[in-house]
Amino acid sequence: xxxxxxxxxxxxxxxxxxxKYIFSLDHKVIGIQYYLLALTAVWTGMILSLYxxxxxxxxxxxxxxxxxxxxxxxxxxxxTMHGTIMVFFVLTTAPMGxxxxxILPIQIGALDMAFPLLNMLSFWVTFVAFIVMLSAFFVTGGxxxxxxxxxxxxxxVGEVAGPGLGLGQTLWIVSxxxxxxxxxxxxxxxxxxxxxxxxxxxxxxxxxxxxWSWFITSILGxxxxxxLLAAGVLLLMDRVAGTSFFIPGGLVISEQIxxxxxxxxxxxxxxxWFFGHPEVYIAILPGMGAVxxxxxxxxxxxxxxxxxxxxxxxxxxxxxxxxxGHHMFISGMSPYTAIAFSVLTLSIGIPSAIKTFNWxxxxxxxxxxxxxxMLYSLGFVSLFVTGGLSGIFLGQPSLDLYLHxxxxxxxxxxxxxxxxxxxxxxxxxxxxxxxxxxRMMSEPLGKIxxxxxxxxxYAIFMPMHYMGIAGHPRRYAETxxxxxxxxxxxxxxxxxxxxxxVIAVQFVFLFNFIWSLFxxxxxxxxxxxxxxxxxxxxxxxxxxxxxxKLPVVYxxxxxxxxxxxxxxxxMQTSTEKVPDHx
Amino acid sequence: xxxxxxxxKPFIADGGHGGGIIDAAGSGDPGGGHPHGASRRAYRTxxxxxxxxxxxxxxxxxxxxxVRSGLSDDWVPVAIPSLMWWTTLLLIASSLxxxxxxxxxxxxxxxxxxxxxxxxLLLGFGFLVGQVAVWRELASRGVFLTTNPSSSFFYLLTxxxxxxxxxxxxxxxxxxxxxxLYRLGPAKRTLVEVTAMYWHFMDGLWVYILMLLWLWR
Numbered sequence: 023x024x025x026x027x028x029x030x031x032x033x034x035x036x037x038x039x040x041x042k043y044i045f046s047l048d049h050k051v052i053g054i055q056y057y058l059l060a061l062t063a064v065w066t067g068m069i070l071s072l073y074x075x076x077x078x079x080x081x082x083x084x085x086x087x088x089x090x091x092x093x094x095x096x097x098x099x100x101x102t103m104h105g106t107i108m109v110f111f112v113l114t115t116a117p118m119g120x121x122x123x124x125i126l127p128i129q130i131g132a133l134d135m136a137f138p139l140l141n142m143l144s145f146w147v148t149f150v151a152f153i154v155m156l157s158a159f160f161v162t163g164g165x166x167x168x169x170x171x172x173x174x175x176x177x178x179v180g181e182v183a184g185p186g187l188g189l190g191q192t193l194w195i196v197s198x199x200x201x202x203x204x205x206x207x208x209x210x211x212x213x214x215x216x217x218x219x220x221x222x223x224x225x226x227x228x229x230x231x232x233x234w235s236w237f238i239t240s241i242l243g244x245x246x247x248x249x250l251l252a253a254g255v256l257l258l259m260d261r262v263a264g265t266s267f268f269i270p271g272g273l274v275i276s277e278q279i280x281x282x283x284x285x286x287x288x289x290x291x292x293x294x295w296f297f298g299h300p301e302v303y304i305a306i307l308p309g310m311g312a313v314x315x316x317x318x319x320x321x322x323x324x325x326x327x328x329x330x331x332x333x334x335x336x337x338x339x340x341x342x343x344x345x346x347g348h349h350m351f352i353s354g355m356s357p358y359t360a361i362a363f364s365v366l367t368l369s370i371g372i373p374s375a376i377k378t379f380n381w382x383x384x385x386x387x388x389x390x391x392x393x394x395x396m397l398y399s400l401g402f403v404s405l406f407v408t409g410g411l412s413g414i415f416l417g418q419p420s421l422d423l424y425l426h427x428x429x430x431x432x433x434x435x436x437x438x439x440x441x442x443x444x445x446x447x448x449x450x451x452x453x454x455x456x457x458x459x460x461r462m463m464s465e466p467l468g469k470i471x472x473x474x475x476x477x478x479x480y481a482i483f484m485p486m487h488y489m490g491i492a493g494h495p496r497r498y499a500e501t502x503x504x505x506x507x508x509x510x511x512x513x514x515x516x517x518x519x520x521x522x523x524v525i526a527v528q529f530v531f532l533f534n535f536i537w538s539l540f541x542x543x544x545x546x547x548x549x550x551x552x553x554x555x556x557x558x559x560x561x562x563x564x565x566x567x568x569x570x571k572l573p574v575v576y577x578x579x580x581x582x583x584x585x586x587x588x589x590x591x592x593m594q595t596s597t598e599k600v601p602d603h604x
Numbered sequence: 605x606x607x608x609x610x611x612x613k614p615f616i617a618d619g620g621h622g623g624g625i626i627d628a629a630g631s632g633d634p635g636g637g638h639p640h641g642a643s644r645r646a647y648r649t650x651x652x653x654x655x656x657x658x659x660x661x662x663x664x665x666x667x668x669x670x671v672r673s674g675l676s677d678d679w680v681p682v683a684i685p686s687l688m689w690w691t692t693l694l695l696i697a698s699s700l701x702x703x704x705x706x707x708x709x710x711x712x713x714x715x716x717x718x719x720x721x722x723x724x725l726l727l728g729f730g731f732l733v734g735q736v737a738v739w740r741e742l743a744s745r746g747v748f749l750t751t752n753p754s755s756s757f758f759y760l761l762t763x764x765x766x767x768x769x770x771x772x773x774x775x776x777x778x779x780x781x782x783x784x785l786y787r788l789g790p791a792k793r794t795l796v797e798v799t800a801m802y803w804h805f806m807d808g809l810w811v812y813i814l815m816l817l818w819l820w821r
């Protein structure tokens with residue numbers, strides 16, 4: 023490994039506990055902070071989903087902390103908080119803030135992020151946002167009940183509309199606005215770091231696909247979160263300042279005449295989904311990057327169609343800004359507009375198919391090593407295909423008119439942006455754990471966790487497709503008294519049992535994570551025999567990542583099984599000469 | 605290069621010797637980035653992308669403004685107070701003095717720098733004070749935030765711009781402090797250059813907002 027001279031530490035290594043672990047400027051510490059925040063959030067969101075499932079399966083059961091049988095209002099508050107916490111504080115936080123922060127600078131040969139202070143601020147703003155979000159549970163009226171999409175007028179008129187829509191809803195908006203600020207600062211840092219801090223030889227087309235995915239995701243974040251922030255400001259003004267951006271005239275709620283007039287709830291939907299659809303890709307793109315990276319590493323083959331992968335991710339990101347209307351097919355939009363949104367939506371199938379076939383192409387003929395990260399990556403591909411296929415149904419207005427707001431939609435988005443993205447996070451967790459903490463995670467525990475989770479999530483979400491087709495609406499706490507839904511009640515019980523099993527096995531992951539931190543087998547520098555820069559430095563890496571000397575890059579990121587090479591992988595920093603590929 | 609699609613085509617291995625060998629590092633491919641001078645460039649890149657993010661924020665307001673103005677019959681256009689044309693002049697003038705500040709720094713004229721920096725700060729403050737006066741004038745005419753959707757957007761857009769401009773004023777104050785402590789040499793020109801970029805952007809954004817409020821009524 024050779025080095026460029028003249029490297030300098032961007033900031034000195036801190037010594038005190040507070041500056042080292044709390045208000046740290048080190049991207050690695052900040053990455054772990056984000057990861058732990060997401061871990062806390064995912065358990066919170068998961069417990070909420072357990073409560074919801076128990077209510078659905080056994081409607082008359084009394085649940086702890088609920089003060090008896092859960093009311094429909096409590097149920098919908100849990101739907102809202104589960105969705106919000108999972109989308110923002112898990113699916114956006116862990117892949118970008120967590121792994122992106124930790125791994126990206128090392129993978130491009132940088133000493134840290136471009137703006138370490140901004141990086142620290144991003145995390146702490148996000149942390150405060152999470153605290154504000156949780157505090158909504160504990161105020162008068164409780165958590166908001168307007169869904170993670172916060173549709174007005176429900177979200178805009180205040181507590182007159184029901185419990186949770188007073189202070190709880192205001193806290194929700196403030197939290198989301200803070201989250202936007204944190205996400206924007208983070209995106210700025212990621213983009214600048216990728217563009218300007220690459221080491222010598224790290225051309226754009228030598229960047230690992232993980233770096234590409236974080237880079238593209240950051241651009242999406244920069245363009246999308248500003249719009250959500252603006253929408254949040256308008257919604258807050260409607261609530262606290264008496265404006266009428268989103269509240270229409272002539273509303274009578276709980277026998278009270280609402281004084282607002284002339285606003286448009288649809289305007290919020292447009293602004294929200296202009297953010298909301300790219301947000302789906304913000305959640306899934308880093309998973310795509312990590313999975314491409316891991317499939318190549320454990321198949322001992324180059325990524326099939328590297329350039330096609332980069333182009334596919336870029337076009338998914340670009341077209342993702344033009345499809346938001348498909349969330350609004352039933353809003354009364356012109357059928358011509360709906361057709362335009364539909365065609366654009368379905369066209370995303372093309373880059374998605376390119377990615378899927380390239381993943382399969384990477385696997386074919388490979389010397390596959392079925393370690394835990396590889397299992398999760400294969401699981402990701404499976405879930406992405408399953409969840410993506412139902413998207414083709416929902417993307418067509420005529421079908422969506424029927425399926426909208428049924429369990430079919432719940433099944434679709436949980437499969438593709440929920441569970442697939444979570445599997446990306448699990449894959450990345452097992453893959454980079456040795457680098458981040460210097461020890462290996464247990465393979466047997468990892469495999470138990472994988473198989474039960476993998477089969478479990480299919481058991482949870484496949485039946486929901488049938489329930490949706492049968493016309494079961496979402497967001498309803500109970501369906502007793504609705505005759506045609508009575509026949510579906512046994513499915514609710516089966517799903518809830520699957521949920522209990524899947525949640526139980528998450529304790530195996532948690533145990534594996536904590537146990538391996540202290541007792542795991544010591545990790546070598548490069549336990550997976552991977553090629554990228556993070557595997558050239560000690561596990562865990564020193565404060566400045568490269569021990570004062572910047573690496574120089576001579577090879578692409580996926581040179582596995584190169585004929586004529588001395589090993590079946592060539593490090594990016596290797597000076598070994600390989601035969602010309604042209 | 606090794607990272608093209610061509611890597612998947614079979615090629616003849618020759619054990620790493622002889623024909624068909626390339627040295628990636630020696631092929632005139634310096635890579636995309638380099639740590640030397642990277643932080644200078646990073647600040648500029650960061651500023652360009654910040655401006656993009658801020659554009660999206662105001663684009664969302666613009667699109668809401670246009671949609672809301674066409675929605676109902678309660679839209680009563682706000683007559684723009686004449687004072688606003690004067691505050692606009694102040695801001696445009698401040699952009700010129702900011703440019704003078706930047707150039708004085710790169711040519712190393714300390715006294716000139718102090719003058720132009722002071723002038724920019726004064727003009728910036730003047731603009732903000734002028735804006736408060738504009739709001740007071742509107743209030744005295746009975747035009748408040750909630751009077752009608754047009755006035756809501758008027759206050760919202762001008763206040764959002766004001767908050768962003770305040771960020772620029774704080775940056776200028778920081779630069780002034782550095783200048784006061786004799787710590788502002790050509791080595792710190794990135795700070796001034798990035799602030800100048802932001803300041804000009806705020807100027808352009810203001811003209812855009814004014815045109816929107818004035819022309820789309």
